[in-house]
Amino acid sequence: MKNTLSRLKYLYRKASRAGADYYNAPYRAAIARARREEDDLFMLLVFSEMMGIPNPAGWYCMELQPLMLERFHDWHTRMGMERSPLDNFRCC
């Protein structure tokens, strides 16, 4: 009985994984792209004060800057700027 139950559980998990694969596979790229666009906007908000765009949450955004550092290089190259656009925030 216990064996059957664990077997059923195993099959359910397997079906669930295959189902998730089936559900996600064709749209993975489109969703990743949409997500990246949102992230890009967020990046712009975080660094907006430095670019002269007033931001009421500027103080709190500063705290986030170190966390975004890793993705900063990707971001500015993707936005068509070869080097960091900020004077006091160097990148490459």
Place this chain on the structure above:
Amino acid sequence: MSSIILMVLGLGGMALGFFVYSKFLAHVVFKLSDQFKTPAVEFEDGIDFVPTNKFVLWGHHFTSVAGAAPIVGPAIAVIWGWLPAFLWVTLGTIFFAGVHDFGAIWASVKNKAKSVGTLTGEVVGTRARAIFSIVIFLVLLMVNAVFGVVIAKLLINNPGSVVPVWGAIAVALVIGQAIYRAKMSLPLVSLVGVVALYFLIYIGPSMPVSLPESVAGLSPSAAWIVILFVYAAIASLLPVWVLLQPRDYINGLQLFVGLAALYAAVLIANPTVVAPMINVDVPAGTPSMIPLLFVTIACGAISGFHGLVSSGTTSKQLAKETDARFVGYFGATGEGALALAAIIAATAGFASLADWQAVYHSFGQGGVLAFVEGGAAILSAGTGLDIAVAATMLTVMAALFAGTTMDTGLRLQRYIFQEWGEIYNIKWMAKPLPATLLSVGTCLALAFGAGGADGSGGLLIWPLFGTTNQLLAGLTLLVVTVMLVRRGSPTFFTLAPLVFVLAMTLFALLIQLKGFYEKADWFLFTMDLVVLVAAIFVTLECVAALKRAKTEARLSSAAD
């Protein structure tokens, strides 16, 4: 004749094609190898390139290629009798569609999973690339216009299906939210979703909805077409996870359930095929069977649309090169099975020959409505389901397939307009909303231009849609053949379908051109002319590219 014989012969032939012919293609023509590193493995990034289990990938490939088109085409084409449609679907799947889909995946996998469009540019030439994008635009335009008309017909013919068809969209929206936002378990959500959908189908016939005689001066058919395009425009602007993704998923489940139920019902009820084997007494105005049969049934025998799926998404996820056979060839076989079910429903689902003739009273009649009517009779006889519920079930299945294709088609058409906006520096056209409006506008113009004020004659462009689709298939086969020539592999097995498809397409376009001229239908005459010019260019490209490739191959072998 018993329809079980048709089913066994058809499915048996296709199975033989998969087990024998595709194996031959894999070993002798495409020379697949397990050692080859596919793009999914080489460039794995968790987003575009993901090695995927071949069964999952097959499920995908199959459900994205099988839609409303393999139902509509065969159900129109049985007007010439069941035998021609049956032979073209069966042999077409074995020797044309299977080779085409398999070849498209192979060609893409060998070239870093690039799309057929890009490959046409690289392998054949930039001029061919330009023709390719024009043909794609025409296919999308026609498919959207035609499917708008098809769904409107379905909704008017079966008022009981209105609630489940639109209800299915609500179910899809809830599924999308449950999975994406609430991260609920997929099997549970699917189960609840399917139960909800079938509950709607069950109660649908008791809550029929019909539009009044005149909606803002439009007939019900025209009003439905406009409503459908408004819906499709909104749907195509939404993020994919909100509606398109869950609806695609439900459609996939529906396809498996519907197909299994139909074949099981055929086995149990064993309905008799009442339609003639070859219809010698075709209604007046029916065009000649050769070549029109070969463009009326495009999806289900060979369809260029598959090349877009094969090379766009499938090839990026193929874990092993040898999987291309199962995913591509067997995917096409699945679609052939759907087309075969449509043939059986449209020829064996009627009580007598007179009933059948009453439905097929002129060319372009029957079609998806005959599939629903005949299929419902078979389903009800085989499973004991109430006939109204069975009809609603099939209507919902066909309408959802067509709806998803419309939504995707409109989205792709919008991308093309946006791209043109960027290339030619037209700022407003590069934005999503104006580009969508432009797409909807062109589709509506086509639907009403071809179908008259109430749009009901829009199915007249169906064969024209078939020809454009075949042109696309021709271009894909050309890419595959040129690649084979360069590799020194046998080319007969892709060249023969290519020549046949192009010849039939050109022939059909000329015949239709004459027909439109005689009827003085200048709108369709112009459309036909545009497609004909594209077809001539494709043919010239084929001859030139193959000549070039043969000379190159000869020179390089001489140099060795």
